[in-house]
Amino acid sequence: MGADLGLRETPGRQAGRRRPGRPQLIRIATITVLLLFVLFGFPQLLSLYYIDTMTQVAVYSMVTLALGVLVGWVGLVSLGQVAVLAIGAWVAARLLFATTQPYPVVLLEAGLITMAAGVLIGLPALRLRGLYLALITLMFAGAITVVLATLNFPNGGHGFTGYNGSLVHIPPIRRPSVAGSDPAYFRYAVIVAILMFLLVLAHIKTKPGRAWAAIRQSEPAALAAGINTTLYKLWAFALASFITGVAGGVLAGAVHYLYSIGFPTQDSITLLAVTLMGGVYSMWGAVVAALLYQFLPALLNNWGVSADWLTILFGLGVLQVLTTAPAGLADQVPKDLARLGRLLSRRFRSPAPGKTT
Amino acid sequence: MPAWSDFEPFIVSGLALGGVYALSGVGLVVLYRATGVLNLAFGAIGAMGALIAWSLIQAGVPGWISWLACVAFGGAVTLGYGIIFGPALAKRDPLVKAVATIGLTLILYGLMDLLWTTSGGEARSLTLPSDNGGFSVGQIQVNWTQVIALAAGVVLTVGTGLFLRYTKLGTAMRAMANDREITATLGVPVRRVEAAAWLGCGVLAGIAGVLLADLVALDATTLTFLVISSLAAVLIARLRSITITFVAAIVIGLLHDLLTPITSLTNYRDMTPFVLAAAALLVMPRSQVMAQSREEA
Numbered sequence: 001m002g003a004d005l006g007l008r009e010t011p012g013r014q015a016g017r018r019r020p021g022r023p024q025l026i027r028i029a030t031i032t033v034l035l036l037f038v039l040f041g042f043p044q045l046l047s048l049y050y051i052d053t054m055t056q057v058a059v060y061s062m063v064t065l066a067l068g069v070l071v072g073w074v075g076l077v078s079l080g081q082v083a084v085l086a087i088g089a090w091v092a093a094r095l096l097f098a099t100t101q102p103y104p105v106v107l108l109e110a111g112l113i114t115m116a117a118g119v120l121i122g123l124p125a126l127r128l129r130g131l132y133l134a135l136i137t138l139m140f141a142g143a144i145t146v147v148l149a150t151l152n153f154p155n156g157g158h159g160f161t162g163y164n165g166s167l168v169h170i171p172p173i174r175r176p177s178v179a180g181s182d183p184a185y186f187r188y189a190v191i192v193a194i195l196m197f198l199l200v201l202a203h204i205k206t207k208p209g210r211a212w213a214a215i216r217q218s219e220p221a222a223l224a225a226g227i228n229t230t231l232y233k234l235w236a237f238a239l240a241s242f243i244t245g246v247a248g249g250v251l252a253g254a255v256h257y258l259y260s261i262g263f264p265t266q267d268s269i270t271l272l273a274v275t276l277m278g279g280v281y282s283m284w285g286a287v288v289a290a291l292l293y294q295f296l297p298a299l300l301n302n303w304g305v306s307a308d309w310l311t312i313l314f315g316l317g318v319l320q321v322l323t324t325a326p327a328g329l330a331d332q333v334p335k336d337l338a339r340l341g342r343l344l345s346r347r348f349r350s351p352a353p354g355k356t357t
Numbered sequence: 358m359p360a361w362s363d364f365e366p367f368i369v370s371g372l373a374l375g376g377v378y379a380l381s382g383v384g385l386v387v388l389y390r391a392t393g394v395l396n397l398a399f400g401a402i403g404a405m406g407a408l409i410a411w412s413l414i415q416a417g418v419p420g421w422i423s424w425l426a427c428v429a430f431g432g433a434v435t436l437g438y439g440i441i442f443g444p445a446l447a448k449r450d451p452l453v454k455a456v457a458t459i460g461l462t463l464i465l466y467g468l469m470d471l472l473w474t475t476s477g478g479e480a481r482s483l484t485l486p487s488d489n490g491g492f493s494v495g496q497i498q499v500n501w502t503q504v505i506a507l508a509a510g511v512v513l514t515v516g517t518g519l520f521l522r523y524t525k526l527g528t529a530m531r532a533m534a535n536d537r538e539i540t541a542t543l544g545v546p547v548r549r550v551e552a553a554a555w556l557g558c559g560v561l562a563g564i565a566g567v568l569l570a571d572l573v574a575l576d577a578t579t580l581t582f583l584v585i586s587s588l589a590a591v592l593i594a595r596l597r598s599i600t601i602t603f604v605a606a607i608v609i610g611l612l613h614d615l616l617t618p619i620t621s622l623t624n625y626r627d628m629t630p631f632v633l634a635a636a637a638l639l640v641m642p643r644s645q646v647m648a649q650s651r652e653e654a
Contacts, residue, residue, distance in 0.1 A: 077452055142582060311463050311467030312471075318460030323442065
């Protein structure tokens with residue numbers, strides 16, 4: 001019954017409060033060095049085009065992270081995550097135009113309001129099986145597209161919607177005072193993303209993570225074990241909506257101007273595809289997925305190749321992930337590289353013909 | 358509030374739309390019951406079929422061959438997908454099977470965008486000869502396409518009901534909906550029965566594609582996501598009853614079009630399927646979770 005996409009070990013297993021061992025320390029050190037390089041190396045090395053792209057990657061890594069938590073840890077599938085992102089961006093833009101609150105406060109508020117909206121949508125579907133949630137979120141994505149097309153994004157006008165169609169000089173959505181330039185805003189986005197990754201880490205290493213794992217494997221069994229399945233499913237949905245809402249807030253400042261055509265229904269579907277391809281069972285998968293979703297199109301655009309090829313590739317990727325590689329690229333590529341390495345080393349060590357197989 | 362006469366034409370168009378949604382919904386339910394797959398690519402398959410039909414007509418091929426080509430394309434693609442990926446995913450959760458059809462949706466969507474680029478601003482349309490004839494009931498003009506759409510919905514719902522009840526293949530499909538393994542043990546060729554369900558679903562996708570391209574618009578995105586309306590009907594029917602699917606589809610189509618003349622709501626009428634489905638989910642009892650999981654265990 002569990003909506004698990006494949007076989008994997010129970011994550012709660014390593015959740016005890018052990019002191020970090022040596023390999024773990026090395027891993028933390030590696031990640032720290034990598035992050036420092038991203039924060040300070042990237043703005044020096046990359047052109048403005050790719051810095052903007054990497055800001056988008058940082059934004060969408062939060063969205064794919066949130067979706068990855070739902071799909072990989074709880075076994076819920078949302079087909080409307082881009083619509084949730086649009087709500088976050090809308091709320092943040094409205095607050096940024098209406099108030100002079102500091103940016104982090106706006107991000108927090110956008111996250112919380114989006115969370116409330118997400119819970120409201122998820123509540124009826126979460127009582128039922130996973131397929132219903134997938135369907136209702138797909139319809140929700142369609143509905144939000146309709147609402148946005150009518151309501152439009154705030155552009156500095158007055159009233160509840162903050163939209164004024166006859167505005168000649170549209171003011172840009174403001175950025176935090178400490179991160180006005182593109183490289184500075186890139187760093188800002190990466191730091192927000194790191195905080196969101198840590199938030200998820202704090203969840204999956206503790207009680208909610210274990211409850212989610214139980215629900216994913218068998219909901220009736222989790223219920224029998226005394227887990228309030230509706231509460232924990234709702235919790236996961238709320239967490240995912242909160243993170244996506246914050247990402248929407250970061251997106252608003254990154255692009256300065258928001259348009260409703262920027263959040264079409266099909267993007268929600270593509271987003272699920274790249275999240276599955278990246279890998280939903282590790283947090284690296286979220287980064288890989290965001291790179292697939294934002295960096296690859298930017299690269300192809302630079303080369304003059306149509307992005308439609310990517311859509312086709314993502315479609316094939318989904319089918320491949322679901323049939324043969326449930327853990328996605330984040331898991332598959334290191335394994336394949338290790339296999340390749342073994343193959344090569346064997347070939348070099350024993351070059352006798354006929355024995356290489 | 359607009360006068361009653363403003364609503365009258367939309368009753369007809371709403372019923373026609375509801376008929377096609379019902380036809381699509383029935384195709385989705387039958388496939389789901391027989392194979393456990395909710396085919397989210399239904400709309401994309403119909404859309405690509407309709408675009409192929411359009412290209413054939415542009416190339417000078419007679420209309421009826423082009424429409425048949427659309428239906429044949431729907432059947433072929435759906436059957437092909439079912440044969441390749443059906444067995445590989447047969448033992449997985451319905452959610453995984455549904456997500457896999459998203460892969461097919463994206464492949465078709467990418468292909469459509471690549472082959473029939475819309476960015477050039479080129480507007481396409483697919484018109485059936487039945488658009489020109491018709492009759493009038495009182496003040497309301499009704500064209501034959503609208504009649505065909507509603508009739509197709511009714512006939513296919515009743516026909517599918519009878520087929521499932523009285524034929525050997527239909528009985529096998531109903532048996533597989535209950536338990537695939539036991540059905541196989543009893544000597545039913547499950548793969549062949551599944552293939553039949555896939556083919557039927559694909560043919561319906563093709564028919565729906567032609568009708569919707571005429572009634573709504575010939576546009577890849579629109580047609581791909583019109584499946585949402587049928588999905589709402591299917592969801593209200595809890596993925597099982599074709600009668601409830603039919604009624605829900607008609608209500609969705611009718612309500613959607615009847616909102617058109619109401620100025621304050623007309624922009625939001627595309628939200629109808631979502632609102633109705635969400636409302637239906639709210640009244641659905643929680644016991645469904647346990648009952649259905651026992652069924653599928």
